[in-house]
């Protein structure tokens with residue numbers, strides 16, 4: 528559906544000048560500096576996938592998205608959207624992709640929401656019947672009628688995003704590219720937007736590429752994640768495998784019914800490594816012990832079998848590493 532092949536973007540900017548009238552002096556400066564925002568980026572998104580595209584501030588995410596939908600021209604490499612180049616076949620690509628920038632709206636600020644769809648339908652040359660059919664379908668997912676007559680500037684952030692998603696989908700593209708769709712929203716609005724996005728992907732078959740700084744968005748929605756840093760791809764794969772690769776421990780907490788006894792070998796380390804057991808003690812309480820293990824090396828059941836020999840097990844909890852921690856580790 529979507530392919531980035533050796534994609535690069537270098538911006539050439541004037542070197543800032545100091546002193547009086549520095550803004551004007553910078554503008555006419557002959558000294559230039561090149562910033563490579565995206566370097567030799569390769570990835571593919573297959574039809575029906577929901578892929579997270581993440582990285583720290585300034586990593587090159589927005590620059591990539593702008594190249595994917597034809598707003599920016601690559602300095603090298605190319606983009607293919609259903610086989611078309613956004614640079615050469617912009618019209619065809621626009622038909623295939625809907626784009627939403629969470630920080631900006633494509634709706635008309637002072638007009639009632641419904642008027643924006645009239646304008647967009649005219650821009651996409653949709654007949655009144657096509658427009659109505661599509662709005663009925665979008666209503667099933669996005670529930671717009673309740674604020675249909677409200678001017679866009681008076682909508683809540685969550686309502687406006689529902690409007691923006693509908694605007695991006697009005698011409699029924701196969702793919703949605705979303706840049707920070709939940710930015711600034713409270714927990715409830717975020718949850719609602721995630722529900723809409725899940726439905727669009729699962730029930731309506733939309734392929735989605737999602738950029739966000741909210742790791743809950745990624746964890747709850749995406750099957751796969753692409754991580755970029757300083758313009759380069761540093762990971763592309765499943766979230767579960769990313770966890771394993773980073774090697775943050777899975778913590779297993781065992782509560783014992785009465786006293787428990789740690790065998791001499793394990794005790795000796797006083798909370799340090801127990802190489803043979805494949806885990807290490809990270810916390811000890813009166814009737815509870817917590818151990819950490821790397822799941823790519825040791826199975827939880829193997830660890831549990833060993834811990835059950837220390838006393839009578841009453842309860843077990845398995846805590847996976849927090850996704851936010853994993854991401855900080857790789858950035």
Ligand SMILES: Nc1ncnc2c1ncn2[C@@H]1O[C@H](COP(=O)(O)OP(=O)(O)OP(=O)(O)O)[C@@H](O)[C@H]1O
Pocket residue numbers: 538539540562563564582583584585586587588589590591
């Ligand atoms: N028009 C431009 N001219 C010059 N440099 C630019 C331009 N647009 C982006 N950059 C630079 O390219 C790099 C990547 O920026 P980009 O906005 O793509 O990052 P990002 O990953 O989207 O960051 P954020 O998460 O903060 O939105 C940054 O160093 C930025 O300063």
